[in-house]
Amino acid sequence: MLKAREAVPSSRHGETPLYLGATAGMRLLNIENASASDAVFQAVEAALHSSPFSFRGARILSGQEEGAFGWVTVNYLDDRLTQGQETTGALDLGGASTQISFVSARFDGTESPDNLMNFRLYGNDYNLYTHSYLCYGKDQALRKMLALQTASGPTSLSDPCFHPGYIRTRDYSELYASPCVARSKPQASPRNFTLKGTGDFDSCRTAVKKIFDFSKCNFSRCSFNGVFQPELQGSFGAFSAYYFVLDFLNLTDTAAPMETIKDKLREYCATPWADMQRQHPSTKVKYLAEYCFSGTYILTLLTEGYNFTADTFKDITIIRKIKGSDAGWTLGYMLNLTNMVPAEAPDAPPLPHAGYVSVMVLTGLLLGVLLLFITYTLSKTQCSNPHKIV
Ligand SMILES: O=P(O)(O)OP(=O)(O)OP(=O)(O)OC[C@H]1O[C@@H](n2cnc3c(O)ncnc32)[C@H](O)[C@@H]1O
Secondary structure (H helix, E strand, C coil), X not given: XXXXXXXXXXXXXXXXXXXXXXXXXXXXXXXXCHXXXXXXXXXXXXXXXXXXXXXXXXXXXXXXXXXXXXXXXXXXXXXXXXXXXXXXXXXXXXXXXXXXXXXXXXXXXXXXXXXXXXXXXXXXXXXXXXXXXXXXXXXXHHHHHHHHHCCCCCCEEEECCCCCCCEEEEEHHHHCCCCCCHHHCCCCCCCEEEEEECCCHHHHHHHHHCCCXXXXXXXXXXXXXXXXXXXXXXXXXXXXXXXXXXXXXXXXXXCCCHXXXXXXXXXXXXCCHHHHHHHCCCCCHXXXXXXXXXXXXXXXXXXXXXXXXXXXHHHEEECCEECCEECCHHHHHHHHHCCCCCCCCCXXXXXXXXXXXXXXXXXXXXXXXXXXXXXXXXXXXXXXXXXXXX
């Protein structure tokens, strides 16, 4: 808010619209404790009403909206919508949910209407495929994996997704305090367990893979958990936690061979925790401890979950910003609420600007010549009939 007050001239504060959109973190809180979620909204709305901006409402976005607005942002910033060019797909990874959105020539919504978002933008129609996986953001995905590993209620857990030498005591009640895992809480578990890292990328992949269900699909094709997904098409931009994690791991070059990416992760996960802390003293400890898991999760989600292959992996660009603006759902949400992306292309002028200038100059010249001619004719008439005036 302070940044916004500085960025917007104070004379314009009152006319500047302010919206608040909440995503999967709040979707989960709403499922878990609706009155707590309402209380958060009341407090936030009161604070925003007292801001100098024109506050126009706060609400929780649906997963579909979150995915679709991320897609609008990426393609708006790339100027693909005004030009009617082939669009870029959007891959968003948050803490609680993850979204995949893209236009596919083979998808018109017939097979799975729930995944369809129709847009008419700048005179072009788009059938957007979008799906949001609640509980598959990187924080909730980690909970899911830990829940599977602690299903029998052990007091100690050797975990391949954490560095060797990493030790942390984890509370069962805290780990299972999320609707993503609450139902699988072991009946008779101790109060806490000791998590010890072993730093083994290949075993970590095996453990991560177990949070995806590939056993059922009632459609012609699926990603995971029985969710329909058409064949991947075109290029993709991956942002939010995809960027934070892969940038830290130096793995944003998606054109690198898949084996090289795996080798780097293997080496990274096997690095002793003491070395990691020494090498990255200013990195938040929670993030540092979880990059091995997060990197492995991202690779597994993209390849096994969404079916990117060693060949199509290079079609993904890891992005943080486009032309100085953050890639993410927020800009798309604002553009939509303020009607800044029109359904129809603005009427094209019949002549380009230079054409108008030429016509104006020519018309001016003609009028000038005509005026001169009339003045000349009149003065000649007056000279040849001097007596008629009297
Ligand atoms: O509710 P959802 O839709 O899940 O989205 P979010 O609000 O959690 O999504 P963000 O893009 O804000 O954050 C994505 C996640 O990345 C985490 N994150 C932020 N900066 C990071 C960094 O430098 N390194 C690692 N993780 C980071 C952050 O804690 C979140 O878990």
